[in-house]
Amino acid sequence: MDLFEALHLDELSHGLANLSMFPYFDMAHYIVSVMALREQPGALQLSRVSPLACWFSSMLFCFGGAVLSAIMLAEPAVAPLSNSTSVLLASIIWYLVFYCPMDLVYCSAALLPLRLVLSGMKEVTRTWKVLGGVTQAHGKYKDSLLVMIAIGWAKGAGGGLISNFEQLVRGVWKPETNELLKMSYPTKITLIGAVLFALQHTHYLPLQKHHLMLVYTVFTVVNKSRMMLTGSSTSPFAVIESAVYKTLFAGCSPYAALTDEVDKPCIDNSTANTSTSTAAKNKDSSENGAAGKHTPVSPGKGQSESLKAKDESEETETTSCKKTD
Numbered sequence: 237m238d239l240f241e242a243l244h245l246d247e248l249s250h251g252l253a254n255l256s257m258f259p260y261f262d263m264a265h266y267i268v269s270v271m272a273l274r275e276q277p278g279a280l281q282l283s284r285v286s287p288l289a290c291w292f293s294s295m296l297f298c299f300g301g302a303v304l305s306a307i308m309l310a311e312p313a314v315a316p317l318s319n320s321t322s323v324l325l326a327s328i329i330w331y332l333v334f335y336c337p338m339d340l341v342y343c344s345a346a347l348l349p350l351r352l353v354l355s356g357m358k359e360v361t362r363t364w365k366v367l368g369g370v371t372q373a374h375g376k377y378k379d380s381l382l383v384m385i386a387i388g389w390a391k392g393a394g395g396g397l398i399s400n401f402e403q404l405v406r407g408v409w410k411p412e413t414n415e416l417l418k419m420s421y422p423t424k425i426t427l428i429g430a431v432l433f434a435l436q437h438t439h440y441l442p443l444q445k446h447h448l449m450l451v452y453t454v455f456t457v458v459n460k461s462r463m464m465l466t467g468s469s470t471s472p473f474a475v476i477e478s479a480v481y482k483t484l485f486a487g488c489s490p491y492a493a494l495t496d497e498v499d500k501p502c503i504d505n506s507t508a509n510t511s512t513s514t515a516a517k518n519k520d521s522s523e524n525g526a527a528g529k530h531t532p533v534s535p536g537k538g539q540s541e542s543l544k545a546k547d548e549s550e551e552t553e554t555t556s557c558k559k560t561d
Contacts, residue, residue: 240447252453253446257364262322264357266329267345269297269395274333274342282406283334289405294330295323296402301394305369305387309376352461359456362422363449366392366429370437381434388430393423421463421471425456428473 240246255261273279273294283290295317296303302316317323332341345351369391373384390397396415403410415423429452435441436448459472471477 240450245450246447249444249446249450252450255360257361258322259325261357261361263325263329264354265361266298266326267333268351268354268358270294270326270330270333271342271345273297276406278408279406280334289407290334291327291330293402293405295326296398296405297395298326299323300396300398300402301365301369301391304394304398305372305391308387308390309372348464352464355460355464356457359460360453362392362426362456363429363453366426367433367445367449370430370433374437381438381440384434384437385427385430388433389427392429393426396420396423421469424471424473425459429456 240249273290274283279290279293282293299316299322303313306315307313333345334342336342345354366388369388370384372391373380373387377383393415395402400409400411400414403413419427432441432448432452433445436443436445441448463469
C-alpha cells in the first residue's frame with residue numbers, strides 16, 4: 237500500500253507478520269491469563285482446596301479459544317492440548333503464579349511496568365489467534381463469511397466466551413456474567429478483528445494481510461495500555477455503540493402510545509376499585525362497632541330460667557297473702 241510505503245512501515249508490517257509467538261509471547265499470554273484467574277473471587281482459596289480444579293481452570297483460561305474453535309469445527313476438544321510443550325509451559329507458569337514461595341512471581345508480574353509489557357505482548361498474540369481462526373475456517377468453508385467470523389472470534393476470545401463453563405469448574409454459577417449478555421472489551425475488540433480479517437480474507441477489504449495485522453495490533457496494544465494507565469474500563473467504542481443502539485434498537489414504537497393508554501385506565505380502574513372496596517369495608521366495620529355499643533345484650537338461657545322462677549315465687553307469695561287476708 238502506498239501509504240505504508242510512504243511512512244516506511246512496509247518492512248515493519250512484514251517483520252511483525254513473520255514474528256514467532258513461541259516462547260516469549262505465548263509465555264506472556266499464559267502469565268496474564270493465569271493472573272486473571274487468580275484475581276477471580278475465591279480462586280486463591282480454590283488453589284489450596286483443590287489444585288486439580290485450579291489447574292484445569294487455568295488451562296481453560298490459556299487454551300479456551302482453541303478448545304472452543306475446535307468444538308465449533310467438529311474437531312476433538314482435546315486437540316489444543318496435544319502440544320505437550322505449550323501445556324507444560326502453561327502448567328509451570330500456573331504453579332509459579334499460585335504456589336511460588338513468598339508469592340514472588342505474582343507480585344513481580346503485578347507491578348505496573350511489567351504488567352504493561354506482558355499485557356501488550358498478550359494483545360499481539362490476539363492478532364495471531366484471530367487470524368489463525370479465520371484462516372482455519374476458510375480452509376473448510378471457503379465462501380462462508382459468517383463461519384470465518386465466528387471461528388476467528390471464538391479462537392481469539394474463547395476464554396471469555398466459555399467463562400460460565402470455567403466457573404462451573406470452580407463451583408461458581410453466575411449466568412448473568414455471560415459474555416453474550418454484556419460483552420467485555422476483549423470480546424468486543426476480538427469480534428471487530430474477526431470481522432476485519434474475514435473481510436480481508438474474502439477480498440472485500442482492499443488491504444494486504446500484513447498491513448491489517450500491523451494496524452490492528454498497534455490499535456489493540458495502544459488502547460490496552462491507555463486503559464491500564466488511566467484505570468478506565470470504558471470501551472473506545474462506547475459512543476458508537478450508544479448511537480447505533482439508540483438509532484436501530486431503541487426507537488419509538490407506533491404502538492407504544494396505544495399500549496400506554498390501554499394499560500393506564502386499567503391500572504386506574506383497578507386502583508379505584510381497590511380503594512372503593514377498602515372504604516366500604518371500613519364503613520361496614522365502623523357501623524358494626526356502633527351497633528355493638530348500643531344494642532342491649534339478650535339474656536342467656538340460665539338467666540331467663542332464674543327470672544321465670546323468681547316471678548313464679550312472687551306470684552305464689554301474693555296468692556297466699558290474699559288467702560290469709
